[in-house]
Structures are given as C-alpha cells and as structure tokens.
Amino acid sequence: MIHLDRYPREVSLRNGARLVFRPMVPEDVDRLWAFFRMIPPEDRMFFRQDVSRRDVVQRWADTLDYETVLPILALEGDRVVGDATLHRQKAGWKQRVGVVRIQVAPDYRHQGLGTAMIRELRHLGEKAALRYLMAEILEEQDAAVRAFEKLGFRHAAVYRNFANDQKGHMHNLVVLLYHMASAPADDMSL
Numbered sequence: 001m002i003h004l005d006r007y008p009r010e011v012s013l014r015n016g017a018r019l020v021f022r023p024m025v026p027e028d029v030d031r032l033w034a035f036f037r038m039i040p041p042e043d044r045m046f047f048r049q050d051v052s053r054r055d056v057v058q059r060w061a062d063t064l065d066y067e068t069v070l071p072i073l074a075l076e077g078d079r080v081v082g083d084a085t086l087h088r089q090k091a092g093w094k095q096r097v098g099v100v101r102i103q104v105a106p107d108y109r110h111q112g113l114g115t116a117m118i119r120e121l122r123h124l125g126e127k128a129a130l131r132y133l134m135a136e137i138l139e140e141q142d143a144a145v146r147a148f149e150k151l152g153f154r155h156a157a158v159y160r161n162f163a164n165d166q167k168g169h170m171h172n173l174v175v176l177l178y179h180m181a182s183a184p185a186d187d188m189s190l
Contacts, residue, residue, distance in 0.1 A: 020074070080105075098132070115150070135148050
C-alpha cells in the first residue's frame with residue numbers, strides 16, 4: 001500500500017508556476033474531461049481509450065482503486081494541467097512492475113511539468129516496492145522518449161508495427177524501463 005499523506009503537494013516549475021499534485025478523486029471527472037479535450041487531436045489519437053467521451057472518464061472515477069491505478073493530477077487552481085498514472089497488478093508475475101503514463105496540457109509543455117510528474121511516479125514506485133517502472137511510448141513521440149531517458153529510463157525493446165492509433169495506422173512501440181534503486185543489484189541486466 002502506498003501512503004498518500006504527502007498530498008496535496010506543491011511543486012514549482014522552471015517558469016515559476018506553482019502547481020499542486022494530488023490523487024484524482026471522483027469529483028474530478030469534469031475537470032479531467034476538460035483537460036483531455038484540450039489535448040490536440042494528433043496527440044489524442046495515440047491514447048488507449050477515447051477520452052473525448054465523458055463516460056470513459058466517468059468510468060475511471062467510478063472505479064478508482066489506487067492499488068491498481070493511481071492517477072496523480074497536476075492542478076493550477078481548479079484546472080487540470082497534467083495527468084500521471086501508475087498502473088500496477090496486485091498479483092502475478094508482473095506485480096513488481098509499474099507501468100507509467102503521463103499527459104501534459106499543451107500550454108504547460110517544455111516547462112518541467114513532465115519531468116516533475118515522472119519523478120513523482122518514480123517516488124510512488126519506490127514506496128510501492130516496485131522493481132521496475134515501464135513506459136510504453138509510440139516512437140513518433142520523441143519528446144516523451146527523451147524526457148524518460150533524461151530521468152534514467154533505458155530502452156528495453158522496440159516492437160515494430162505493434163500499436164495502432166485510433167485511425168488504424170500502425171506504429172512502432174518503444175518500451176523503456178527504469179530499474180528502481182531499492183531493487184537488488186543482480187536485476188541490473190536487461
């Protein structure tokens with residue numbers, strides 16, 4: 001279990017903006033849906049689900065389970081400007097691997113918010129006693145790949161023509177891994 005007593009937590013960006021990080025709660029449905037509607041269509045087409053539909057976001061709120069998916073929102077006042085999620089399996093062979101996903105509002109990109117959110121997910125992964133964090137990114141999203149690499153994630157694999165976008169076009173999927181510092185040293189080989 002991850003203790004969430006550090007939230008809400010204030011963070012400062014390079015441009016001096018002060019934001020609040022905190023877990024999503026059911027009452028965040030409308031503000032999170034508004035956030036996803038601000039994301040450019042060319043970015044949304046890579047999403048795993050159709051977040052232009054409010055019922056998708058409502059379903060997330062209705063089924064919140066922080067032990068399986070822990071969504072951390074970045075807020076400027078009441079406005080969501082970033083969404084970071086840590087996905088975990090409660091049992092099975094991948095129970096010590098956390099999958100991370102991050103999305104940043106267009107007007108907050110290149111200001112350090114993505115980096116701050118990746119660091120937040122690394123902290124949460126450590127508190128959850130995970131061995132690895134894994135990011136799956138489409139190859140065209142090179143800025144996202146670079147952001148994860150900058151914070152210590154390493155290329156583990158590239159799956160050619162593995163993922164399709166919402167228009168049905170195929171893309172290469174880049175898998176990046178971050179080895180948690182608290183994991184035994186013998187796990188360093190990838």
